[in-house]
Amino acid sequence: xxxxxxxxxxxxxxxxxxxxxxxxxxxxxxxxxxxxxxxxxxxxxxxxxxxxxxxxxxxxxxxxxxxxxxxxxxxxxxxxxxxxxxxxxxxxxxxxxxxxxxxxxxxxxxxxxxxxxxxxxxxxxxxxxxxxxxxxxxxxxxxxxxxxxxxxxxxxxxxxxxxxxxxxxxxxxxxxxxxxxxxxxxxxxxxxxxxxxxxxxxxxxxxxxxxxxxxxxxxxxxxxxxxxxxxxxxxxxxxxxxxxxxxxxxxxxxxxxxxxxxxxxxxxxxxxxxxxxxxxxxxxxxxxxxxxxxxxxxxxxxxxxxxxxxxxxxxxxxxxxxxxxxxxxxxxxxxxxxxxxxxxxxxxxxxxxxxxxxxxxxxxxxxxxxxxxxxxxxxxxxxxxxxxxxxxxxxxxxxxxxxxxxxxxxxxxxxxxxxxxxxxxxxxx
Numbered sequence: 001x002x003x004x005x006x007x008x009x010x011x012x013x014x015x016x017x018x019x020x021x022x023x024x025x026x027x028x029x030x031x032x033x034x035x036x037x038x039x040x041x042x043x044x045x046x047x048x049x050x051x052x053x054x055x056x057x058x059x060x061x062x063x064x065x066x067x068x069x070x071x072x073x074x075x076x077x078x079x080x081x082x083x084x085x086x087x088x089x090x091x092x093x094x095x096x097x098x099x100x101x102x103x104x105x106x107x108x109x110x111x112x113x114x115x116x117x118x119x120x121x122x123x124x125x126x127x128x129x130x131x132x133x134x135x136x137x138x139x140x141x142x143x144x145x146x147x148x149x150x151x152x153x154x155x156x157x158x159x160x161x162x163x164x165x166x167x168x169x170x171x172x173x174x175x176x177x178x179x180x181x182x183x184x185x186x187x188x189x190x191x192x193x194x195x196x197x198x199x200x201x202x203x204x205x206x207x208x209x210x211x212x213x214x215x216x217x218x219x220x221x222x223x224x225x226x227x228x229x230x231x232x233x234x235x236x237x238x239x240x241x242x243x244x245x246x247x248x249x250x251x252x253x254x255x256x257x258x259x260x261x262x263x264x265x266x267x268x269x270x271x272x273x274x275x276x277x278x279x280x281x282x283x284x285x286x287x288x289x290x291x292x293x294x295x296x297x298x299x300x301x302x303x304x305x306x307x308x309x310x311x312x313x314x315x316x317x318x319x320x321x322x323x324x325x326x327x328x329x330x331x332x333x334x335x336x337x338x339x340x341x342x343x344x345x346x347x348x349x350x351x352x353x354x355x356x357x358x359x360x361x362x363x364x365x366x367x368x369x370x371x372x373x374x375x376x377x378x379x380x381x382x383x384x385x386x387x388x389x390x391x392x393x394x395x396x397x398x399x400x401x402x403x404x405x406x407x408x409x410x411x412x413x414x415x416x417x418x419x420x421x422x423x424x425x426x427x428x429x
Contacts, residue, residue: 019229022148022414025221029144032222035137039130046126053118059107064277066100074285091289094281099294102277106303112267117260124254131247138243140220141418147217149411151228154210156403161203164396168196171375171388178379188378188385195389234413241421244335251328255321262317268306275299339419346416353409360402367395 020028030036073094172192178184217226275298281288282295374391377383 019227020221020223021229022145022231025144025148025217025226025228026141028221028223029140030137032220033137033140035133035140038133042126042129042133046122046129049122049126050119053115053122056111056115057108059105062104064100064102064104066279067097068099069097071096074289076289092292093289094285095292098279098281100277100279102275102279102297104273104275106271106273108269108271109302110268110270112264112269114261114264114267114269117257117264120257121254121261124250124257128247128250128254131243131250134243135247138421142415144217144220145411145414145418147213147220148228149407149414150213151210151217151226152230152410153404153407154206154213155228156407157400158203158206158210160396160399160403161199161206163399164392165196165199165203167392168192168199171392172196174375174379175385183379183381191385191389195392231410231414233410234417239420239422240336240339242335242339242419243421245332248328248332248335251331252325255325255328258321258324259318262310262314262321265310266308266314268304271303271305273301273303342419343416346412346419349412350409350416353405353412356405357402357409360398360405364395364398364402367391367398371395 073096075093076091172189175184175189175192179186179189214226217228218224276296277298278294278296280292280294282297283299284295287293288295371388371391371394374383374388378385378388
């Protein structure tokens with residue numbers, strides 16, 4: 001038991017100390033985002049609808065109560081009435097006010113495939129809602145990318161800022177020694193010190209920005225804290241797995257299911273039925289003519305019905321479904337067009353950053369050489385501190401640009417991965 005507890009604690013400790021990859025953050029954000037709970041609700045709603053449709057095959061029972069008045073009722077021939085009256089058995093005849101209380105029971109034997117078609121429609125409506133939820137949830141990934149690479153860039157800027165402070169502090173100490181020996185002015189020391197303090201202020205701003213980004217990423221992932229790591233370079237392979245395409249496919253299948261439901265609505269229905277009622281008159285009308293009494297009655301049979309009312313709206317219903325199908329096709333074309341344009345832009349951005357990076361190292365080497373030369377010139381009194389500070393800032397700017405180019409290139413690569421939804425590492429080489 002103690003060994004198990006130690007293992008759990010060690011695992012949690014290692015997880016807390018190790019950095020989380022961008023893929024891990026993406027998955028955690030998807031699991032933690034409130035929209036994830038809609039999946040279960042959509043599935044349960046679809047299951048309830050399908051179950052209710054299935055109950056249409058259960059016997060249908062209805063209770064009825066009816067009271068009517070009619071201007072004419074069935075009567076016996078006058079000759080028969082007179083003969084019966086002569087025998088002292090004059091019939092009372094049927095009443096014009098009639099009453100009935102009963103129960104109707106029906107059992108469907110064949111519904112033309114209507115219930116199956118409605119179940120298919122209900123299931124695919126649920127699939128469409130699930131696909132739409134997947135589209136909404138997928139958008140979280142772009143936010144995670146922005147935060148993740150924002151932290152990486154800020155970390156690089158902080159490191160460069162620390163290097164800048166160390167360099168300025170070293171020059172400040174050199175100038176302080178030169179001031180004591182009388183080879184530098186006090187204003188030179190003040191100039192370098194002011195530049196170092198400005199770098200300290202920039203570090204405060206960067207730390208604040210990083211804290212805000214890290215807190216937002218932690219809120220998305222649901223973790224207490226997040227440690228990022230620089231991901232490897234990627235290049236996308238062919239293929240597009242975006243959930244928007246699955247949504248369009250689900251919408252097209254739903255349109256097919258709705259069309260099948262229209263066809264099923266035109267087919268005849270066959271059912272068993274039974275009716276029982278208590279009232280007056282009953283089925284034995286001759287008896288009711290004699291006594292006007294209430295009686296129990298019942299009948300059973302088979303009913304074939306064919307409702308042609310669906311023909312009235314069939315043409316418009318099919319046209320509406322065709323419009324829905326065409327709209328889905330247009331949405332797919334629009335998405336693929338915009339997606340392709342976005343990928344072309346990302347391809348060009350990646351190529352641009354590769355070209356920029358190719359010159360970054362040489363620029364940094366040149367700037368470093370110029371800065372070292374400026375330090376030497378300052379030591380010999382050839383230039384002033386303003387010229388040195390300018391060269392230091394130029395070198396720092398060159399290093400900062402290299403960091404920006406590297407991070408932005410990585411971000412474009414992972415944005416392209418997001419654009420195509422190629423989440424499996426095997427698809428990236």
